[in-house]
Amino acid sequence: MRVLFAVFPVADHAFPVVPLAWALQNAGHEVRIATHPDLVGAVTGAGLAAVPVGRGEDLAALTDLSRNPALSGHPGGGLDVGPGDCPDWGAKWFRTTRVFAAQRPLLEELTGVVVRRRPDLVLWDPFCLPAAVAARVGGAAHARLLWGRDNIAWLRGRSARYRDRAAPGGGWPEPLEETMQQLLEPYGLPYEEELVLGQWTVDPMPPGMRLPAPGVRYENVRWVPYSGGVSVPEWLHRRPLRPRVWATPGTTGMIGSLAESEIELVSAGDSEPQVPLAHLLPSCSAVVHHGGAELFASAAAAGVPQLIVPKPTWDEEASAAQLVRKGAGIAVSGGEFGPDSLRTLLQEPSFHERATAWRDELARLPGPAELVPVLERLTSHHQRI
The missing domain is CATH 3.40.50.2000 (Glycogen Phosphorylase B;)
Structure with a gap:
């Protein structure tokens, strides 16, 4: 064919x-x-x-x-x-x-x-x-x-x-x-x-x-994540000492001082060209983003809890609503987003448990x-x- x-x-x-x-x-x-x-x-x-x-x-x-x-x-x-x-x-x-x-x-x-x-x-x-x-x-x-x-x-x-x-x-x-x-x-x-x-x-x-x-x-x-064929950097082979959080441009500044002591913050603007999603996401404890389809679906497939700050362009609000229905993360408006939202996502075990269950559900497709x-x-x- x-x-x-x-x-x-x-x-x-x-x-x-x-x-x-x-x-x-x-x-x-x-x-x-x-x-x-x-x-x-x-x-x-x-x-x-x-x-x-x-x-x-x-x-x-x-x-x-x-x-x-x-x-x-x-x-x-x-x-x-x-x-x-x-x-x-x-x-x-x-x-x-x-x-x-x-x-x-x-x-x-x-x-x-x-x-x-x-x-x-x-x-x-x-x-x-x-x-x-x-x-x-x-x-x-x-x-x-x-x-x-x-x-x-x-x-x-x-x-x-x-x-x-x-x-x-x-x-x-x-x-x-x-x-x-x-x-x-x-x-x-x-x-x-x-x-x-x-x-x-x-x-x-x-x-x-x-x-x-x-x-x-x-x-x-x-959904199978693919974001280009690139080499995997050495740091990704090491287990992070603190919860690794991947944040997309426009969200890193809202996390504030949390990144300094409680998490290992990876900025998508710096890492995305070097690290394919399929390799990065399994090492993350959370992903912070605006609700774009590629990252939403990829994080769900990897079983990673998500914090979505919807920026409506196509289906971002729908992604945030589905995330909340599944109990696999938190959705907040830009005005409400801050370090406490991410801290809650990382510290409440139910988000990880439900994200894992969702991953297993999607794997059966x-x-x-x-x-x-x-x-x-x-x-x-x-x-x-």
Whole structure:
């Protein structure tokens, strides 16, 4: 089977595909990763074959998230869907469709890759709609591969329900229509919902995170941490004398004097390029972060208690809520966070016990290798070649 991954042009979206790509490759399938030229080194460094797409300046706003309010922490630009009713869902769906539209320059290149290489299966980032269109042109089966909670399916469903119920006469200007017309018109293709939501969806997030999305078929897979191939420093082989705490940028200053005498503080800004998560997390007594999907899922898989100070951008508040439900950590607002929160997390045994139990629960989910035969069957069923 020939498999093509289409990755959004950001490293945080590229790394989560690596374990599944390895599993497919180890099972004898031909694997290629289509991604921006800036990420080719990260892909080949993982022992995988890269196909550069999106050359030039067309995707500059996406490769530099600091200039993209739709995906960064810009005050008006988060795409988070909180635990409530999300009253501003319409604005967030509009911004989501603008991210879709920004990848229009990928369409011709991805279609060319599909037509030339004839993959049997295309696994695409939820933002990368051109990959779904390219798969449809080439007759390949295709599915979304999530890297966080499926906000897109929920927002799409919410928009469709509003259109059908509140504006049956067509008064609701569906922002997806313009984007899809631009993608489909060059190939004379009709609109199909699978071009936005996939023929199925691979979901690596811990159970309990999923939003209701009728009509979407999900296949669970266990999250396997991967953050790049780097050497393990000598200090990591030594047992820490004090509880080791890994804290991401923006949280270390809030820990204060606790780091001086009670813990061994490891700053993610200093250590992340040198220490892969899979090696660092098992040695930690706690992780302090803003709730990003990669660290949340990786720490849960390692059985490490977490202290989350949510910074809403995508699914950070949902991660914090799931952590609290599992009893595997603490969630506090930025104004409430201080040394006492971390001290409680470290000193109360129940957090470690429940984090360990959660780790064991997650370990029973199918791993990437177990998902391979599922993908083979689904590909055979959906392929149109």
